[in-house]
Amino acid sequence: MTSLSFDIVNAIRQRQNRGLPEEIHKKVILHISDTIGISLAAHKGAPIALQSISGISLGVEGGAGRVIGSKHQLPPAYAAFSNTALAHALDYDDINDLARIHPTPIILAAALAAADIADSRATDLVTAVGLGNELICRLGYAIEPRGTGADSKWFLSQLFGYLGAAITAGLVLGLDDSELVNALGLAYMQLAGGKEPGVGVGSQARSIYPAFASMGGVQAAFLAREGVSAPESSMDGKTGLFRNYFGENLSEDQRKILLDTESWAFSDTAIKLFPSCRYSHPYIKSALILRNQFKHTQIENLVIGVNETASMLCHPIEERCRPKTLQDAKFSIPFMVAFTFVHGRVNLNNLTEKALMDSQVLELTKLVKIKHTQPDTLGLPHGDIEVKTTQGTKRHIERFLPIVTIDEVKNKFIECCLFANIVAPEEVWKTISNNPDYDLVNKLPLIFH
Template sequence: MEPYSKAIARFLLDLSFEAIPPEVIEKTKLLLLDTMGNALAASTMDFGQMVLEVASVLGGPQESRLIGTAGKRAAANAVLANGTLAHGLDYDDTLEEAIVHTGCSGAITALAVGEQLGATGRRVLEATVAGIEVMCKVGLVAPGKFHARGFHPTALCATFGAAAACGKLYGLEPAEWLNAFGICGSQSSGIIEYLSDGSWTKRLHPGWAAHAGVIAVLLAQRGFRGPATVFEGPHGFYRSFAGENGFRLEQLSELGKTWEISRIAFKSYPCGSISHPYMDCALRLREKHSIRGDQIEEIVCRTAEGPVHRLWEPLKEKQHPSSSYGAKFSLPYSIAVMLVRGRAGLEEFSDEAIRDTEVLAIAEKVGYELDATIDYPRHFSGHVKVKLKNGTVLEENQPYPRGGLEFPLPPQEIEEKF
């Protein structure tokens, strides 16, 4: 049996702009717009300024724009900064089930390398599709398993997506593709310990992955060798990061047959995507019932077990997030801010907002119960039940997040995010 890296290489070699369905091209354009909006917004913020400064120091030829500046640096260094910017607000796209953010690696790399090579817009779109589709399929092989072992799926899968986007523009040969992906397997990394204190390493993950993907392509072009069995081998990517078994490796052979870009969800709120349907439920309860904090006895939400260690526990910390970035991964806070303010934009995840005593008083009343019937991570669903002090019970459910295939955001709403 041929290695799976060869199946991916064949997809990339055969992929042409004309073979991509028109609806996928249109969705990719929106994704590029959303990605650039995220990056530009983040370029004005403290973490954005830091990573842009580091990319400037790293230097290299004037190949690719550092987003939000007049400067250019080597493409590999530009994507380090730009990928971090595009993901840093946690306002960027997500593919359910794989739980990966895609534009911050695939689109960012296609834009930077396309600029470096003077590629046409059609070629940049083609490379963006290549990178995102590969990244998504790599993630879909082991849904939920990376998070369960303490890894960030975007950080792991984005390296392959960035290499696919970069290599498509460079026109890699078949053997070079195998080596590039083999090299990617040894550069994939990214743990989720940031959850313990709300620190910033998650922001860096796609930028670092994009940097590694470009480096993998440059090395492969020069004959540097990587293992062809990087995906399925006994010491390969999946066994190392996802455990011993249960992988759907056949997903990698589905490239070009099913298009994952069609299923990617755009975010309505700048926080963890699993929180969004819960926040929509809280907003509807607020709009329908005008609930006040002093009326609430308790709030209970049903959840699958998978997200608990990221969005619910430790519960006291989630009810009182110690940092504005940590608040993005707190369901008690996110639900409370919707009930109090009726919105959740960038301002609601600021250092000032997380000290709002009215919001925190409600967050203290938010808890959860496990529901084994929730089909996570295939779908991100939401449920909020509010018990009032007078005994009234108010409840809302939402089976899908807004912004995905089942509940798409209007293009105008995506344009207005920033």
């Protein structure tokens, strides 16, 4: 049996040789466009992203790497960090619910960074992003995350993002198979992604965790290009990735899931319509439906039904009900439910730092009770809300979120541009969504601070 690293590279090559199916090609363009819109909005709405870019740039002057919406240029790996930070900081980026991974913010940043190196661009942007997104989603699929075992300890986007970014950057650089295996091994040496920035409260760090993955993956690909080797056993050796981080190597069935080249895991990746943690979205939808039946001032008791995954966004209950940072508010189901009942809309314009002091929302969170009502399953928890009002008791369980349409994605893009005070957002949408290439960054408006 060959090493898992070689098998991964072989599976990627098979997909690359066949080319992206038409529907996947179109979907990748849609997700690239969505990510660009979010990144532009982050220049206004996510100070933590700008602080992080300033921090990563200390002592650095110039470079080949371009930053979305900015005239500044950095070394490519730092530019990758910056672009992922912009794409993720608003908590508005795409996510594969079954894999529990945000693919495009990491993979797009890695592709753009590698393309800024001379004599690169061996793979076109859409193909590189499509293949990288597929790999990172398949890594998530293979471990079947349910939020209860070893997978619950890690931000899987970050942990697997190093690998996806390394392969993506390697494809753009034109690395051969052995060099791609080395890139995986060099990415393995940097793996991280402990989940305490999400589970813990009171900090902003959750906003930028995927940025470390894109930066590390790009650097791994650059090292491999220059001839630095790494063990081909980095994925399945005695101290390889899966044994170290998940307790054991992949089973034969899990390997088949990871190495499958017929179906596309990325096809299940969703584009967000609310700028908050994805696990809060079924509860937001339930609150919107219940809100049509009574006023929030009539609520006497509010019970939120959870499983282990949703419970993480509900405890410690006092801090989740009265979050100290906007990042914590977006990672709090009690707060997001109360906010939705009070305001009826959740968007960039009203979910701001001011929301943390919204007296109506904070009063409503005092009525929240948490109850374990759901099994620990793959994908999203169900949005289970039971409300006792002066008119009686109402309950709604949102089991599925609807598929987002192209028009909804376009409207979200325009919303992001208007939020960032960008003129003629329709024209920007046309420019980006019409078969984007590596020069798209140069076609974007600049955001001045």
